[in-house]
Amino acid sequence: MAGFKNLWIIANWKSNKTVQEALEWVAKVGPQIPQVLKVVVCPTFSALSEIKKAAAPFPLLVGAQDLSPFGVGAYTGEEPATLLSQFVDLALIGHSERRQNFNESDEMIAQKVRQALDHQIIPLVCVQGKDTPVPEGVNLIAYEPIFAIGTGNPDTPENANEVALNFKDLEVLYGGSVTPENVGNFIAQENISGVLVGNASLDAEEFLKIIKICEEI
Numbered sequence: 001m002a003g004f005k006n007l008w009i010i011a012n013w014k015s016n017k018t019v020q021e022a023l024e025w026v027a028k029v030g031p032q033i034p035q036v037l038k039v040v041v042c043p044t045f046s047a048l049s050e051i052k053k054a055a056a057p058f059p060l061l062v063g064a065q066d067l068s069p070f071g072v073g074a075y076t077g078e079e080p081a082t083l084l085s086q087f088v089d090l091a092l093i094g095h096s097e098r099r100q101n102f103n104e105s106d107e108m109i110a111q112k113v114r115q116a117l118d119h120q121i122i123p124l125v126c127v128q129g130k131d132t133p134v135p136e137g138v139n140l141i142a143y144e145p146i147f148a149i150g151t152g153n154p155d156t157p158e159n160a161n162e163v164a165l166n167f168k169d170l171e172v173l174y175g176g177s178v179t180p181e182n183v184g185n186f187i188a189q190e191n192i193s194g195v196l197v198g199n200a201s202l203d204a205e206e207f208l209k210i211i212k213i214c215e216e217i
């Protein structure tokens, strides 16, 4: 039956796209999203407000790429969950680019998860392998091996499935060099509940190809 897995398809734009480019993407992708998928776009903070309005007519959820480990107050430069919850349904937390470039620790990631949960934002925690700790209260994770991110060198679908098996009772997505060519093999795995897509999500046509394949599974 088409769509029986109710897959998550998540676009992580990282530090890309002007508001204008972001709106053009939503105008192309939005009308073609089938109800059987859970599609989420994670733009930069500067595009969130406009994207939230533009996505409203479509079955397109909006996510943040990060959030503050603190609440509102004197935390210059941070985006607290309280304020983000005006715009987002979900937040990526603990992406390896944040762990590497911004020294995020497991403790800080756990704090961010608590902030998300306290403000009705679904935390999507990125894990780099089977030993990455998953904070309490998290139901959704993405297995993203560092060697596969942005390299064109994805993990094998079979290994991703094996890693996912270690996280019992959680929904596990795969991320790392997902393309229209390989997505079908990942979502065919029993323990994989969707994909987190970086590069291939930037181009609306490429992302629509991924959506189409996931719809037909």
Ligand code: PGA
Pocket: 012, 144, 148, 149, 150, 151, 152, 175, 176, 177, 178, 196, 197, 198, 199, 200
């Ligand atoms: P990629 O990025 O698809 O470009 O490898 C995935 C991610 O970092 O979430």
